[in-house]
Amino acid sequence: MAQRLIVVDHPVLADRLAVLRSADTPHGQFRQALFEASAILAVEAARELPVTQVEVTTPLEATTGSRLPQEIAVVPVLRAGLGMVEGFLRLLPDARVGHLGMQRDEEELTPRDYYERLPAQLADAYVYLLDPMLATGGSAVHALDRLREAGAVRLALICLVAAPEGLKAVEEAHPDVTVWTAAVDRQLDERGYIRPGLGDAGDRVFGTL
Ligand code: PRP
Numbered sequence: 362m363a364q365r366l367i368v369v370d371h372p373v374l375a376d377r378l379a380v381l382r383s384a385d386t387p388h389g390q391f392r393q394a395l396f397e398a399s400a401i402l403a404v405e406a407a408r409e410l411p412v413t414q415v416e417v418t419t420p421l422e423a424t425t426g427s428r429l430p431q432e433i434a435v436v437p438v439l440r441a442g443l444g445m446v447e448g449f450l451r452l453l454p455d456a457r458v459g460h461l462g463m464q465r466d467e468e469e470l471t472p473r474d475y476y477e478r479l480p481a482q483l484a485d486a487y488v489y490l491l492d493p494m495l496a497t498g499g500s501a502v503h504a505l506d507r508l509r510e511a512g513a514v515r516l517a518l519i520c521l522v523a524a525p526e527g528l529k530a531v532e533e534a535h536p537d538v539t540v541w542t543a544a545v546d547r548q549l550d551e552r553g554y555i556r557p558g559l560g561d562a563g564d565r566v567f568g569t570l
């Protein structure tokens with residue numbers, strides 16, 4: 362099965378991505394731009410949610426409408442994924458929120474778990490894994506492994522900037538997972554940073570540079 366990769370083409374998203382890439386953007390503006398970019402990614406990714414037809418009575422007459430699935434979950438990879446949660450919850454306020462804490466070892470470039478708290482209903486849910494950066498793909502593959510072990514079946518990975526290396530790693534390990542991103546960048550550098558990228562997303566979201 363070949364990976365489904367959707368590079369979201371939207372002028373407002375492109376504008377926010379330029380703000381996020383700029384080294385001159387301070388953390389407050391970075392957080393705001395990540396929130397807005399995530400809201401656009403949420404609108405795009407939510408297009409694929411199935412709806413149920415329901416009867417609705419307007420003040421004037423009965424008609425039909427569409428409702429979203431009951432179980433939707435967003436799962437940010439800490440820390441940087443936290444910056445994407447609010448954008449999704451504005452659109453999907455009833456979504457459950459799981460957390461996966463992992464930190465990439467900067468020598469080995471492999472993820473180390475430090476926290477996990479996931480909703481019990483994942484098997485029934487449409488699950489959005491949130492992480493702005495898909496670099497080697499180690500963190501995303503590990504997070505998707507954990508979500509599958511916890512019962513998740515319907516999974517999508519939402520990122521902002523993806524490296525070809527990370528996309529390949531996710532495709533090999535989880536070919537059925539659709540990947541949504543604002544951009545596919547050129548390459549990883551020797552330190553595992555995405556080029557041109559936007560630097561260390563977690564540090565930029567939280568002002569810990
Ligand atoms: C960053 C980023 C991803 C990971 C991507 O997190 O948010 O989770 O690196 O790299 P990979 O694809 O090579 O695994 P980091 O581990 O730096 O943690 P932080 O968000 O707490 O800074």
Ligand code: URA
Pocket residue numbers: 441494496553554555556558559560561562563
């Ligand atoms: N993690 C980041 O935050 N940025 C990168 O470029 C690579 C991994």
